[in-house]
Amino acid sequence: VGASAKYNSQKIDxxxxxxxxxxxxxxxxxxxxxxxxxVQNFGLSKIKFIDKEESLPMIIKAGCGYKxxxxxxxxxxxxxxxxxxKFNLGGEYQINPVLTLRAGYxxxxxxxxxxxxxxxxxxxxxxxxxxxxxxxELGSTFRLSSSIRF
Numbered sequence: 001v002g003a004s005a006k007y008n009s010q011k012i013d014x015x016x017x018x019x020x021x022x023x024x025x026x027x028x029x030x031x032x033x034x035x036x037x038x039v040q041n042f043g044l045s046k047i048k049f050i051d052k053e054e055s056l057p058m059i060i061k062a063g064c065g066y067k068x069x070x071x072x073x074x075x076x077x078x079x080x081x082x083x084x085x086k087f088n089l090g091g092e093y094q095i096n097p098v099l100t101l102r103a104g105y106x107x108x109x110x111x112x113x114x115x116x117x118x119x120x121x122x123x124x125x126x127x128x129x130x131x132x133x134x135x136x137e138l139g140s141t142f143r144l145s146s147s148i149r150f
Contacts, residue, residue: 001026008047008056019047021056034065036076057082070094078108090116098122106133125149 006021025038041056048054063076073091080086090104100120107114118131126148133141 010047010049012049015049017047017049019053019056025061032067034067035063036065037062092120102131 001024003022003024006023008017008019008021010017021040022042023038023040024042025036028035038061040059040061042058047056057080059078059080061076061078063074065072065074071091071093075087075089077085077087086108088104088106088108090102092100092102094100098121100122102116102118102120104116105114106116113134113136116131116133118129120130121128127146129143129145129147131143133143135141
């Protein structure tokens with residue numbers, strides 16, 4: 001079981017909206033299979049543009065991962081409270097203890113190919129991730145994240 005607080009920032013034209021969010025989730029691990037469930041934007045997650053504050057859509061997710069040697073295959077489904085059920089497929093291959101490559105398909109977009117690609121770099125308890133998503137007319141998205149494990 002875990003939880004995280006996050007800072008959200010979104011830019012549309014020359015306007016930027018910011019807010020906070022809360023995610024909670026759990027994992028159940030068997031030999032080569034991991035099952036998970038999460039709720040994103042739980043409770044008071046909001047974003048504010050100029051004078052208007054809006055709640056972020058709560059998203060309920062469930063997924064399954066299957067690990068074979070240095071590869072991981074996964075599928076998940078998600079249900080935002082303001083939209084229909086979506087699914088995602090993905091895989092990653094750990095080239096060595098430092099570098100992991102990822103690719104997948106994201107069905108949550110109305111535009112773009114849904115193709116995703118990414119990488120992870122790990123050194124001891126530090127991880128840095130990068131991900132690319134083709135969002136069609138909305139433009140491409142490149143996401144960066146980092147984490148530290150205790």
